[in-house]
Amino acid sequence: MSMNNLLVELFVEELPPKALKKLGEAFSNVLLDQLKAQGLTSADSTVTPYASPRRLAAHVTAVADKAADKAVQQKLMPVSVGLDAAGQATPALLKKLQALGADVSDAAKAVAALKRAPDGKAEALFYDSVVPGATLEVGLQKALDEAIAKLPIPKVMSYQLETDCELPGWSSVNFVRPAHGLVALHGSTVVPVQALGLRAGNSTRGHRFEAKKDVVVLKDADSYAATLREDGAVIASFAERRAEIVRQLSAAAAKVGGGVRPIEDEALLDEVTALVERPNALVCEFEKEFLAVPQECLILTMKANQKYFPLLDAAGKLTNKFLVVSNISPADASAVIGGNERVVRPRLADAKFFFDQDRKKTLESRVEGLGKVVYHNKLGTQGERMERVRAIAKAIAQQLGDAKLVAAADTAARLAKTDLLTDMVGEFPELQGIMGGYYARHDGLGEEIAQAIEDHYKPRFAGDELPRNTVGLVVALADKLETLMGLFGIGQRPTGDKDPFALRRHALGVIRLVIEKQLPLSAHDLVNLAIGGFEKGFSNAGTDVLQFMAERLEGYCREQGFTTTEVDAVVGSGRWIGLATVPKMLSAVRAFSQLPEAPALAAANKRIGNILKKAEGTVVAKVDAQLLKEPAEQALHGALHSVQPLADSLYANGEYAASLRELAVLKAPVDAFFDGVMVNAEDAALRANRLGLLKSLHEAMNRVADLSRLAA
Structure with missing residues (x-):
């Protein structure tokens, strides 16, 4: 048995750029896993993935030509x-x-x-x-078949093979793109495997235009990357190519000077990395007159349509220069630069035309048009939806502010969706809200309304910023609540990993808005206000929406670093309804759990809960001091009576940690009570009184959280 490094490459036509990174990682990982499963690798074997626009490859170290026999x-x-x-x-x-x-x-x-x-x-x-252990030929064939079968291909295509059979083109294959070459080298030896109608060899092809040799012959598995770079003009590694693009972008921006920097966009960077085999960053520019158009429009058209990297100045403002990552490196790049500048100019001109045309009509004049746009066949038009959002926004504003806030929120809610009817948003849906803000300023509606219209979609994703002013906050809440209540009301709750209306994101947005802005609105308030925006028949969805929000809240709290036990003690026991107080309650539970008395009190709390559950009839938190016969129950009642006023006062002031800390002194009397008192006494009056004492204790201890959830 001999050990050598292994190289496998599939040479194909241009792969889908947005999927290339995942395809490369999946191909190499599955290949390694399958070889390991067959005993063909060592414990130290590692895999290096390679992925370029026209190839998927994997280099695996320490692969045996035959697996060891197995008893x-x-x-x-x-x-x-x-x-x-x-x-x-x-x-x-x-x-x-x-x-x-x-x-x-x-x-x-x-x-x-x-x-x-x-x-x-x-x-x-x-x-x-x-x-007998598997031979490499057999094992690699199985691993290769599995790696190809498990590729996360976004869309499969069918193509005919050019084979050496009697009828060329008669056979067909299903794969992400037509494959034209297969390499399988164990050291310098070709492993005779087959895939997609191809037989493995030791040669591949390099860059379409700049390769030194039409056919790149690989000496051995370890020379793959170096030979491709030298003879094929290809940087095979996705990660290495990406790092080279980052380096070139920074260097090109530095040459421009003035503190400019390329826009940061990880998705764009990945996509461009998947489009070029030999990157060459070049500086281009467009006419300064286009800078009169909102920079979001220009940036989006350059990124989405042309895959360019706009350059921003030190203040984050768009400049009239941009970077293009070319796949060729001619001695004179002027033709490449000029070509890209000619290509982008019509795109920018279109954006300018849309912007100029849109400003000829006010947002107010577009309100009527919302009634002609279908929102959902069961929920009516965008005009009807807008009226519901208005009603909810006004109700929220009345809870949070004065008549001025109510009027501003009503105006913003009425106009928030009107930019959906503009040419710019029609061309670039990603700019909804943003363009509404620009057009609101042009209409003289003021910065407060403009920001509210722009921000009412926020937070749009995890980590996104929140609306900048209270009007925007109110409309953002109303918009999300209307979406949740409406879609739950017609039975469109998310199932499994399917969430076509992004309801999880909307619910999380509501949670973030209330908690991070510390709004004095409970979850019940929010749901009731949302129900108020609809006609009768949607109230039944309120319970489902509350449960859905509770599920999202649990995830949000865990992301903030709280443990499952801590979250369960607060959220799982219903104390989350006052959303804004949840973080402080969680912090209080964490502080309490670190007290030496915590384990015993949590266990006692659990015991009390079980006793109360088993009690016959309704237990009332009421104690008759005359019926306290045992010293231990008298001591517990006295201790509770002594500490409860301060604990309640601290709780009322939102000092939850301090409130729980005060209750920690009850450990000794609680322990003594259970050691010396028979709760279920034969005398009905005594039994009821002792249960009432435990009920009072239970309520006092569990105002912040269900402490029994902390018991081991």
Whole structure:
């Protein structure tokens, strides 16, 4: 058995750029996993993925040409079934041994070679054999087939093969793109595997235009990347190519000077990396007159349509220069630069035209048009939706502010969706809200309304910023609540990983807005206000929306660093309804759990809860001091009576940690109570009084969180 490094490459036509990174990682990882599963790798084997626009490859270290033989013990059958009364092999046993390839010409000898051992029920017969290890040819074929089958291909295409069969093109293959070459090298030896109608060899092809050689011959597996770079003008590694693009972008921006920097966009960077094999960053520019157009429009058209990197100045403002990452490196790049400048100019001109045309109509004049745009066949038009959002926004504003806020929120809610009817948003839907803000300023509506219209979609994703002013905050809440209540009301709750209306994101947005802005609105308030925006028939969805928000809140709290136990103690027990107080309650629970008295109090709390659940009838938190007979129950009542006023006062002031800390002094009297008092006394009055004492204690201890959830 010899160990060598292995290189496998699939050479194909241009792969989908947005999927290339995942395709490369999946191909290499599955290949390694399959080789490991067959015992063809060592414990130290590693894989290096390669992915360029026209290839998927993997380099695996320390791969054996043959896996080690493996000793296998197989259970055959119970002794009573395999051997007769004389200890001779039964026909069933001989048939089983024959199926396993054992020599049964001498039955006695075959039986003597078997082992007997108990299998838990009875004595059984076991057969020891040695399974030959897989050869690399067989093992790699299986691994390659599996790696191809498990590729996360966004869309499969079917193409005909150019084979050496009698009827070329008769056979067809389904794959992400037509494949034209297969390399499989173990050291310098070609492994004769096949895939997608191709036979493995030791040659590939390089850059379409700049390769030194039409056919790039690979000496061995380890020379793959270097040979491709030298003879093929290709940087095969996705990560290395990406790093080179980042370096070139920074260097090109530095040459421009003035503190400019390329826009940061990880998705764009990945996509461009997947489009070029030999990157060459070049500086281009466009006419300064286009800078009069909102920079979001220009940036989006350059990124989305042309895959350019706009350059921003030190203040974050767009400049009239941009970077293009070319796939060729001519001695004179002026033609490439000029070509890209000519291509982008019409795009920018279109953006300017849309912007100029849109400003000829006010947002107010577009309100009527919302009634002609269908929002959902069960929820009406965008005009009807806008009226619901207005109603919810006004109700929220009344809770949070004065008549001025109500009027501003109403105006912003009425106009928030009107930019959907503009040419710019029609061309670039990603700019909805943003363009509404620009057009609101042009209409003289003021910065407060403009910001509210622009921000009402926020937060649009995890980590996104929140609306900048209270009007925007109100409209953002109303918009998300209307979406949640409306879609839940017509039965469009997300299922599994399917969430076509992004309801999880909307619910998380509501949670973030209330908690991070510390709004005095409970979850019940929000749901009731949302229900108020709809006609009768949607109130039944309120409970579902509350439960859905609770589920999102649990995830949000865990992302903030709180443990599942802490979250369960607060959110799982219903105390999350006052959303804004949840973080402080969680912090209080964490602080309480670190007190030395915490474990005992949590356990006692759990015990009290169980006692109260089993009690007959309704237990009232009321204590008659005259019925306190035992010293331990008198001491507990006195301690609770002493500490509760301060604990309640601290709770009312939002000092939850301090409130719980005050209650920690109850540990000793609680322990003494359970040691010396029989709760379920035969006397009904005594029993009811003691249960009332426990109920009072339970309510006092669990105002912040269900402490029993902290019990081990």
